[in-house]
Amino acid sequence: MSNTSSPSFTDLLDDAAFLSLEHQLHLEEVVGQHNWNVDLQAQRFHFTGEHELTCTGVHLLGSAAPGPGSWLWAWANPSGYPEAVTALTAAVRDFGREHGIPELAEPEVPFGALPGAPDHPRVVAALMTEAAKAVAGRWTSYTAEVGSGTHASFIIEHPSFTLPAPEGPRVMRTIQEGISGLPLNDRRRALYSYGVRRGLQAEFDPSGSRLDLAGSAFRATVEFDELGRPTAINAKMSGADGEQGPEGAQPQG
Structure with missing residues (x-):
């Protein structure tokens, strides 16, 4: 970014x-x-x-x-x-x-x-x-x-x-629909900006290949390939032990 x-x-x-x-x-x-x-x-x-x-x-x-x-x-x-x-x-x-x-x-x-x-x-x-x-x-x-x-x-x-407080299902729906449908130029920047502006904890790993997003009751991880395209999205909701959100987001061309 x-x-x-x-x-x-x-x-x-x-x-x-x-x-x-x-x-x-x-x-x-x-x-x-x-x-x-x-x-x-x-x-x-x-x-x-x-x-x-x-x-x-x-x-x-x-x-x-x-x-x-x-x-x-x-x-x-x-x-x-x-x-x-x-x-x-x-x-x-x-x-x-x-x-x-x-x-x-x-x-x-x-x-x-x-x-x-x-x-x-x-x-x-x-x-x-x-x-x-x-x-x-x-x-x-x-x-x-x-x-x-x-x-x-x-x-x-x-x-x-005014948007309601960020909850896992709503945030994940936005991320999935955005990745699949928005004409993004820099996907890492776009997702990081969303996390920050939505009031989430947003942090890249040192390599920049993984973005961690966290709210009060969920955590999500977006993984990127060397071209900055999302390759997988994993989410865990609090109170739903081991529950996973959408996975395997398809990279955009």
Whole structure:
């Protein structure tokens, strides 16, 4: 894992990956089947359906539009949104300028300038949202198509979105789903960042080939090959003598 004081854009994506995933899984649990609407002038983001809920905070991150093929940060959008809903992106911009990360610092970012040169607005919005989360320390987001193929992304806040204390089954589900489904660059960094940000004990062995994660009632070990790919995950829950969690995670290519 890199310890540089100025992370790269891909470092930020890895830092956000697992904790963001756990928050998004929790959001699905909280709102269930739903519709949504937003009024940015009124600073209101509302879910209706299975569980009606009005967010206590809403921050517009930006939008990815297929026409120009670019992402536009909310702080640079000329539409005149209230400062309260764009201030978070101004802080992300300042971080990008301080650390030399053009994807965060520039008002408009071409799709082709992002890792993998994605061409779908939803993918672009997801990348920019993940990086913003790692900077802002806000973890629950909502991204949706808002017309003509453009996808807008929001950070939303509500007490119900706070994660419960980390428990073994929940943490292991997040790790397994993340390893199998997230486009990670540095898996060791991503898992270590998750452990630290989730409040777990997180420590590598001297060789860097094993990461130990521990909570109040569980311990987990992730083993890596020489390319930093997870090869096995083992977990033991307190009170379940010898019980093992998921094993044999398949390495990503």
